[in-house]
Amino acid sequence: MYNETVMDHFTNPRNVGVLEDADVVAETSSPGCGDITKIYLKIRDNRIVDVKFQTLGCAAAIASSSMATELVKGKTLEEAWTLTRTDVADALGGLPEPKLHCSVLAEDAIRTAINQYRIDRGLAPW
Numbered sequence: 110m111y112n113e114t115v116m117d118h119f120t121n122p123r124n125v126g127v128l129e130d131a132d133v134v135a136e137t138s139s140p141g142c143g144d145i146t147k148i149y150l151k152i153r154d155n156r157i158v159d160v161k162f163q164t165l166g167c168a169a170a171i172a173s174s175s176m177a178t179e180l181v182k183g184k185t186l187e188e189a190w191t192l193t194r195t196d197v198a199d200a201l202g203g204l205p206e207p208k209l210h211c212s213v214l215a216e217d218a219i220r221t222a223i224n225q226y227r228i229d230r231g232l233a234p235w
């Protein structure tokens with residue numbers, strides 16, 4: 110059902126855990142299958158210098174979160190904001206159609222975190 114890249118990120122996910130000195134934390138859940146993703150971002154000079162995640166969910170949700178954190182690490186907030194579910198799914202070499210909604214979680218969590226960071230600093234959310 111899953112390709113090698115997805116299985117690799119599922120069995121050996123990158124950036125898993127808690128970021129103790131995170132600047133912002135956001136959690137999103139999928140009403141569809143009950144997946145939950147929590148994202149921690151450390152931001153310096155408008156750039157994501159560190160990121161960690163915790164995902165309670167299916168293989169697609171875990172692999173997508175892992176890939177999404179790899180894609181936004183080191184990026185500016187503007188660059189991270191433009192990350193789409195398609196970018197994540199493409200980077201994973203594709204996801205089975207019924208599992209595409211699971212890749213949305215990571216994108217949502219990252220955007221929620223970025224907006225929370227902006228709100229915390231008195232900026233308008235994007």
Ligand SMILES: [Zn+2]
Binds near residue numbers: 142166168169
């Ligand atoms: Zn799922």
